Amino acid sequence: MHASPELPGLPNLRELGAVFDHTAVAAPRIRDLLPIYHDLLGGVFRGGGDNQLGGFRAMQLTYPGGSKVELMEPLAGSTFFDSFFELTRGRGGVHHLNFHVDDIDLAVSLLTERGYRLHGLNLGDPRWREVFLHPKEAHGVLIQLAQPGPRDAEPVPSLDAVLAGRGRRGNGIPSPA
Structure with missing residues (x-):
């Protein structure tokens, strides 16, 4: 059961610092x-x-x-x-909409408390902690909540390098032509 946004005492994700990042x-x-x-x-x-x-x-x-x-x-x-x-x-x-949050643990607690079904919880990498709100909970839209963490300075690969499989952590196998 999902709590109504009008229920007092339950913050929404925007109040917890959620900001739309990308599609x-x-x-x-x-x-x-x-x-x-x-x-x-x-x-x-x-x-x-x-x-x-x-x-x-x-x-x-x-x-x-x-x-x-x-x-x-x-x-x-x-x-x-x-x-x-x-x-x-x-x-x-x-595929999905991404929102960045300040505290993924708090966001997970809020969603769980409100009865939402979560999908793909990944808290193991401090550089990118994420959880997804299942499409069945969001009218067919997969919503990703992510808490970006500190990252090492890496050179930005070119578009051609990414397509050639030589981007960040690239596997060396080119994208299909």
Whole structure:
């Protein structure tokens, strides 16, 4: 059971410092997304790389006013996006909305207290702690809450390096052509 926003004494996530950060779009090939999000809409490449544990490659583009879009594709052999691509008939689309929070533990407690079903709780990496609000709880939208932590200064790879599998933690396998 979800508590009504009008119930006194229960803060909402904005009151806990939640700030919208980006929209993530996934496709079988990032290259198929670039003509729209980079070439047409003018997104400026900000960085990217591979998430070996998650099984995906991602890059972020920025737009005037600070808006960001994350582009994602599965790594070779990964099943990470299988159910998502099944739902989208293989085309992909908006994968999730990301909100940064100041305290992920407090956010998890609040969501649990309100009766929300959580998905993909990952608190093990101090550089990026996250939890997802299941799409069944959010009218079909996957919502990611993340608490970014300190990161080592890393050189920003180029867009071509990310596509070639040589971005941050890259696996060396190029994105599908």
